[in-house]
Amino acid sequence: MGSKYYDIDAILTDAQKIPCTFEVDVPGLGYLDGNDNADMKAGTKLELPIWLAEILAVSEQLGTETFISTNLPHALSAPVMNALKANPLSVNLRDLATHYYALGERMVNLVEDAEDELVDTLSKTFTQRTIEIADHAVNPKGALGEGSEFLMGLEESERQIFRAAHDTAKAMKGWRTEKK
Amino acid sequence: MYGELGNKLVIHAKRTQALSQLPPYQTDIVRAVTREVRDLNQDINEITNSYEGDFNPSADPARACALLVHHLCVRRNKRCLLAYHRVRSEKIEQMCWNGMDIMEQVQAARVGEGEEESGGSSHALSPEEDEYARQYGDMLAAYKGQWTDIDLTGSLEPPKDLFIDVRVLKDAGEIQTEYGAITLSKNSQFFVRQGDVERLIKQGFLQKLN
Amino acid sequence: MDAMDISDILREFDAENAPSNSKDYEDLLKWWVNERAAPEILQYQDDLVERIMNRVRRQIEHIEDQTGNLDPRANFQLIIIQTELERVKFLIRSYLRTRIAKIDKHALHILSTPTLRHLLSPSEQTYLKTHQALLNELYLSSFLKNFPENLRRLDDSAGGISMVEEPDLDSAVFLRVVRDVDIEIAWEGGETVPMRAGDVYVIRYSAVKEAVKKGEVELI
């Protein structure tokens, strides 16, 4: 899998925050929770960006205890999963997380025993929504037409798929009508 | 929280990718993020130096965690800075490949974009980017020099209608073509290379027929 | 003028000896499309490009000799020669720039992998090294010089992610089968896909990477 060090979307994905719990007291780390010169108490619950949480969650200290434990963010919580299973087209993914599927991929590695269900639901959701996206891109129903709400809720990779399908349809139409 | 400034820079980079012109360089944010890295690095040194002997992470996990957090913040800021500069350098390279003279391109950016938030000097490129643009332009010229017959910065669209039929609407005097001079007298028709007459068509002397 | 004039006869005589120029052109089309579609840089087609460039130069000389010759018949033939010349120039230009774009995207990966570096032409290798030096200089002068010494590397992988960007060889590619071939799919637990000539598939590049190089399948 190609590493994406310079990929802007990969960097923005890692900026998304997830709920964490500190398992250990850490002097001088209060600033992570907004109080600058305090210490970080074990048991504190806070949100940390993925680029930080994913390393702290796997760095052991004594024995098998890690510095923090992580839980699924609201965007991947059970109620959202149920809504996606019920009708994937009705959920505004952009409000939940701009890089929604990428967030899902990162969390699959971080949270045990969630991955089977998470992967299943996300892959079904992604497939069904991208088919709808392609339809909209090929025969647009006008800006305020039916489905525009769906399009407003597309997360970042879905937007890029819409643009790819839309631009290709436009290029095809342009080629067919231009003088050969 | 550490890393917030880095994110701001990456959001600028994301917006830059969608723009045709290069927006102003975010000097202030770049400096602030660099300062944040230096401060973090000082904290790291203070923590490690506070140990007489060598630092044993498992002996003091809390201190190890603090160190790790600082390290990760530094790495994160470095990645944001590199990505921001890389996106801009790609835009500069695109301009060179499109044969645009960087300076005139930049004037247009200043007029078109106006000043986004502060922090951007009136001139879109930073001094270091100016230098990069010049050096990349020279390197590109050297690479192109090995393909003179091809003109590497030419069009990337398949060629169409290299030669076209035109009718003369208004007397346009004589023009030079590869096949000798042609006198463009009113109502006469010619089969000429499009490149030779594009300007005259735009000025309404000639009309393209198909 | 019913009888063919001498130059036509002579030209027809030597038309037989060069059937290969159509094959060269078709090969260049094929390798241009392969390069456009493959996620990784492919072998530079040195001899092929050189043979075609020789013909390009010969055509340019022919045009220069003939210009000023106002005979409409010769003139019309020159126009055809120039029309085709522009097509060939476009093809070479797009082929070279497609490669440059990939070289830029995976520069450090290519630089640090000898087998990949040997896929590049000498002038591409010069471009790669010079460009990397310019980028390093830009980063250093813009902010990296203010970093502590041990943090200035551009090729390490501390902090959980490698700074050296590699192509995603599992990206989906579209292909048309040229010769029957059975493709082994590693990620399906060793399933084999029997691909027959004329078939069209979307599949991970890694599964057909060798078949592309052997010409058993062509990317589209």
Place this chain on the structure above:
Amino acid sequence: MALPHQHLTPQEVAFICESELITIVPRQRLGSLNLISIDTRPLVPPQRADVPLWLAVFLRKQKRCNVVPPDWLTVDNLERLVKEESDSPAFSKMPWRWMEVAEILLDTCAEDLISPSEIALHIRSLRELRQAKIRASLPGEINSSYINMNNLGLMEVCEVRPWVGKVVDGLRKIEGEAGSAAVRKRRKEGDDDDEDEDMEEDY
């Protein structure tokens, strides 16, 4: 950055097909030509000759030849194909470059075709019938492993390629290293409701 388009544009697909040979009937003499991609034979009216499509179109525009349309591009053959296309869910067998060749000939040498407006109509309905079929059948095929797209023409493949490529890649990343095999296996088991416990180790 040196190249704007990631995938072949329709113009580039047409450019590729313009090196295919097509038969013409010359209307004016032309000496043989040593070109880069081909050595052409002398054109002597009215003897038929095979030339690359780009050259045929160029000569046609100068009224120096007429183009002999390919044998599949006739009204009755297209009518048969349209009927076949509407009667069965499967894609009928079309030449690999049918759409590009038809569009180019209809645009540049319509008069050389027999009842070109009818041909244009049939080509359009073929395109729309097959477009609807692609939109109906493709979604069911989408998976991150591989997809067979036989009987589609090159231009039709290029039309769906950008978004299909992104969807297949996106699906692969969501399914993670265990890959689509695990997902598909679970989906099958999910149907008969005995969730297979030993899937855990794969992660």
